[in-house]
Amino acid sequence: MNAEILPKAPYYSSIVSCGLFGIADDFTENYLSLDEKYLTNKESTFFVRAGGDSMLPEIKPNDILIVDRSIKLTHGCIATFYLNGSAICKQYLKIPSGILLHSLNPDHKDIHIKDDDELQLFGVVIGLARDFH
Numbered sequence: 220m221n222a223e224i225l226p227k228a229p230y231y232s233s234i235v236s237c238g239l240f241g242i243a244d245d246f247t248e249n250y251l252s253l254d255e256k257y258l259t260n261k262e263s264t265f266f267v268r269a270g271g272d273s274m275l276p277e278i279k280p281n282d283i284l285i286v287d288r289s290i291k292l293t294h295g296c297i298a299t300f301y302l303n304g305s306a307i308c309k310q311y312l313k314i315p316s317g318i319l320l321h322s323l324n325p326d327h328k329d330i331h332i333k334d335d336d337e338l339q340l341f342g343v344v345i346g347l348a349r350d351f352h
Contacts, residue, residue: 257346263289265342267299267306273327274308282349284308286342299341302330308344 258264269282274297278284286299294313299306300320309320309330318332332338 257285260287260289263287263342264345266348267341269308269347273322273324274310275324277323278308278344278347279349282347284344285346285348287345288340288342290343290345292340292343297344299344301337301339301341302332303337306341 254261264285264287267284267286269278269284270280272280277297284299290296292298292311295310297308297310299308301307302320307320309322312319312321316331318338320330320332322329
């Protein structure tokens with residue numbers, strides 16, 4: 220994957236209220252590179268676009284998921300998988316009876332992994348990018 224290195228952008232130390240506010244250069248704490256934040260292991264990180272609504276409200280259709288293959292899958296992680304021929308994104312839950320792939324949207328059923336299912340982890344979702352316009 221040839222990722223373009225992005226320039227660092229100012230990182231402001233204050234929390235942004237969703238009301239009226241002003242940002243001035245004297246509040247600049249540091250500079251933040253999105254590459255440094257999300258691409259700590261460039262060889263194992265990739266991007267994939269989300270489709271469908273099973274992970275609403277956290278993940279919306281067309282969000283770009285930032286996925287890292289080097290992170291260990293643990294209970295509660297949102298991850299991308301290959302399940303029986305389909306690429307999916309679900310929350311991984313280890314339960315007493317086995318593995319449950321949980322949909323955050325209550326309109327979608329969870330998937331209980333059976334012995335004859337083919338399940339392969341692609342990677343753990345570490346962030347997302349979303350367009351607002």
